[in-house]
Amino acid sequence: MDEIVNLCKRRGIVFPSAEIYGGFRSTYDYGPIGVQLLRNVREAWWRSMVQLRDDVVGLDAAILSSPKIWEASGHIDSFADPLVDCRQCHERWREDRIAGSCPACGSKDLTEARAFNLMFSTHAGPVEDESTLAYLRPETAQGMFVNFSLVATTLRRSPPFGIAQVGKSFRNEITPQNFVFRTREFEQMEMEYFVPPEDAPKWFEYWCEERLQWYVDLGIPKEKLRLRHHGPEELSHYAVQTADVEFEFPWGFDELEGVANRTDYDLRAHAAASGQRLEYFDPVSQDHIVPYVIEPAAGATRAMMAFMLAAFDVDEVAGERRNVLRLHHRLAPYKVAVLPLSKNDALAQLVSKVLEMLKPHYMCDRDVTQSIGRRYRRQDEIGTPLCVTVDFDSLEDAAVTIRERDTTAQVRVPISELLQEVSGRLDC
Ligand code: GAP
Numbered sequence: 001m002d003e004i005v006n007l008c009k010r011r012g013i014v015f016p017s018a019e020i021y022g023g024f025r026s027t028y029d030y031g032p033i034g035v036q037l038l039r040n041v042r043e044a045w046w047r048s049m050v051q052l053r054d055d056v057v058g059l060d061a062a063i064l065s066s067p068k069i070w071e072a073s074g075h076i077d078s079f080a081d082p083l084v085d086c087r088q089c090h091e092r093w094r095e096d097r098i099a100g101s102c103p104a105c106g107s108k109d110l111t112e113a114r115a116f117n118l119m120f121s122t123h124a125g126p127v128e129d130e131s132t133l134a135y136l137r138p139e140t141a142q143g144m145f146v147n148f149s150l151v152a153t154t155l156r157r158s159p160p161f162g163i164a165q166v167g168k169s170f171r172n173e174i175t176p177q178n179f180v181f182r183t184r185e186f187e188q189m190e191m192e193y194f195v196p197p198e199d200a201p202k203w204f205e206y207w208c209e210e211r212l213q214w215y216v217d218l219g220i221p222k223e224k225l226r227l228r229h230h231g232p233e234e235l236s237h238y239a240v241q242t243a244d245v246e247f248e249f250p251w252g253f254d255e256l257e258g259v260a261n262r263t264d265y266d267l268r269a270h271a272a273a274s275g276q277r278l279e280y281f282d283p284v285s286q287d288h289i290v291p292y293v294i295e296p297a298a299g300a301t302r303a304m305m306a307f308m309l310a311a312f313d314v315d316e317v318a319g320e321r322r323n324v325l326r327l328h329h330r331l332a333p334y335k336v337a338v339l340p341l342s343k344n345d346a347l348a349q350l351v352s353k354v355l356e357m358l359k360p361h362y363m364c365d366r367d368v369t370q371s372i373g374r375r376y377r378r379q380d381e382i383g384t385p386l387c388v389t390v391d392f393d394s395l396e397d398a399a400v401t402i403r404e405r406d407t408t409a410q411v412r413v414p415i416s417e418l419l420q421e422v423s424g425r426l427d428c
Contacts, residue, residue, distance in 0.1 A: 001250040004308055005179055007323065011382050013037065013308075014180060026176035026183055033382050034304075036333035036363060038187070041304045042166050044330050045189045048214055049164045056162035056191060057155055061143025063168060064124060064134050069142050072273035073266060075119060078237045079138060081174055082113035094174050118171040120184075136170040141295060144192040145266040148278050152194075158280045159291045160203065162193040166300065178251065180301045187300035192293050196282070197264065200292040201241070204261045208243050211259055211296045215245065215303075219328035220310040224248040225256075238265040245298075247306045256306055257298035264290040307331055311383060317408055325383035326406055330428035332383045335362040339375050341391040343368055350390050350415075354400065357419055358388075362426070380405055386425060388418070 008014040012031035018024040030038055050056050070076050082095040088107035095113040102110065124134040137143070144151075144163040151163055166189045176183050195203045208227055216222050230242040241261035246253040267278040267290050279288045311327045329335065338354050340347035351366060358364050365384065367375045372389065379387050387403040394400050394415070402421060403410045413421045 001179070001309075003323075004305070004312060007312075007325075007381060008034065008179075008308075011378070013382070027185060028180055028183065033333045037308075037327075037331060037383075038300060038304050040331045040333065041300050041307065042187075042189065044218060045214070045298065045300070045303075046164070046166060048217075049162075049189075049191050053162075055160060056164050056193075057151060057157070059144060059147060059151065059163050059165045060167065061137075061140065061147060061165060063137050063170075064122070065137050065142070067133050067135060068273060069146060069270075070119065070135050070138075072269045073142050073145075074237050074269065075138060076117070079119060080115035080117045083116040083174060084113050085111040087111065092174060097175060116172075116174065118173065120170045120172055138171045139169050139297070140165045140167050140188045140190045141192060141297065142266070144190070145270055145278075145293075146274075148192075148194070148267060149276065152280065159194045159196055160199065162191045164189075164191040166190075178249070180305050181249070181254070183301065186302070188297060189300050189303075190295065190297045192262075192295050194280075194291040194293055196289065197292045200261050200263070200294060203294045204241050204243075204259065207294050207296045208245075208259045211257055211298070212245050215247070215256070215306070217328075218307065218331060219326070220247065220306065224310055226253060228253070236260065238262045247310075249306070249309065256302060257296060259294070259296045262293040262295050264292055266293065267291065322377055322380055324380040324405060327383035327385075328428075329385050329426045332385050333363065334365040334379070334382065334384045335426055335428070336386045336388055336422060337365040337367050337375070337379045337384045338388045338390065339367050339372060341372060341389060344392075346395055347390050347392070350394055354388060354390060354415060354418065357415075358422065361419065362422070376403065376408075386422060388422075 011033055013034035015029045015031050016023040017027035017029045050058050083092060084095045085092050086102035086105060086107055087109040089102060089105040091102055091104045101108045119138050120136040122134055123132040125132040143165055168185060169188045170185050173182055173184050193203060212225055212227055215225055224247055226246050228244045228246050235242055239260040240263055243259050244255045245257040247256045271278040279290045282289050307327060311325045313324050313326050315322060315324060336358055338351050340351045355364055355366060376387060385405050389401040399412050399414045400418060401410050401412050
């Protein structure tokens with residue numbers, strides 16, 4: 001874990017937010033490499049959940065949201081953690097995460113637990129009173145429920161079909177921890193799949209398997225993943241069935257994503273509160289039916305961390321230790337780095353020509369500082385699958401060397417065939 005946190009800072013992946021002021025309450029900024037990696041996680045999710053399917057459409061709902069949504073959804077009443085204060089050192093803890101004594105000072109003198117609502121509130125408008133109260137959404141899911149009818153009507157959909165969304169969510173977590181695993185500002189990738197009520201158990205199983213496989217297809221070894229079904233005492237207020245896709249983090253198996261059978265809880269709640277009908281017409285039974293919802297809900301920032309942990313490897317190249325991020329090519333921040341053997345105008349011009357050829361197709365880096373060996377190490381550490389080296393012979397033979405990250409094997413190819421050679425080697 002320490003190696004990943006250190007690598008993230010050293011290589012421009014994740015920085016502590018407001019670091020020049022000593023940091024700010026477990027918030028993080030994604031640097032130039034991290035922003036690319038996170039974007040690739042999102043895009044891989046969108047590709048699999050929307051682009052490659054006929055039955056799912058996308059949505060981007062507002063983050064700033066009406067209290068009416070959260071009243072109806074039950075979040076104002078139920079989205080709370082039990083909080084206790086230590087009377088000795090005044091630290092504050094989640095009661096269900098500590099074993100009856102303060103983890104900071106060991107005192108057992110704790111207050112009674114109080115419900116602490118996790119939603120961030122603010123005011124939308126110049127007046128700060130009840131009339132302008134707004135919430136930052138604590139999940140993207142409600143955007144899909146309140147837009148259910150608009151999407152179904154405008155896109156002419158009826159169950160089974162899904163609405164997918166990727167975006168920021170906010171929770172005033174009492175104990176943010178483990179780097180970007182649990183933060184107050186984070187990113188979710190959620191899909192609400194609306195189904196005929198009697199088909200819900202079948203679709204729940206389907207989505208559990210699909211979602212587990214997504215992580216495997218993107219390079220996480222199967223033995224580092226598992227599905228864990230929730231017992232009745234663990235279910236959220238809206239769910240009758242939930243299974244977590246868990247990953248083996250350095251501290252043990254923990255949640256990557258939750259798949260829940262939310263029944264018709266949310267649509268019925270919003271229909272009752274808004275007075276609108278949130279249902280579909282079933283031509284067979286000639287009935288208006290409120291669909292059930294199967295929800296695979298993943299964290300993009302948490303997934304990014306898991307992909308990095310699973311991909312991190314240390315091996316030896318020519319007797320030297322190297323760190324290498326064996327990321328799936330689809331996730332790699334840069335697909336290709338183009339490296340001139342030395343700083344020389346003629347080589348620089350050829351590098352520009354090579355980049356002009358590759359950049360419209362792939363995210364590329366031009367890396368010119370330090371020795372070629374160090375540059376290979378740097379690219380290995382951020383997971384770049386291919387390095388293309390331009391040397392003095394390239395000026396004569398119009399060829400360059402491709403080096404592969406995983407094997408460090410090198411092959412000389414004519415520049416005229418480079419794009420084809422690169423495409424053939426990239427799995428994305
Ligand atoms: N709509 C259902 C829902 O939000 P959740 O289990 O609370 O369910 C879904 O959240 C996923 O969002 C989690 O599995 C996790 O990956 C991510 N997530 C939740 N809270 C988070 C936090 N504080 N920091 C980072 N990721 C978080």
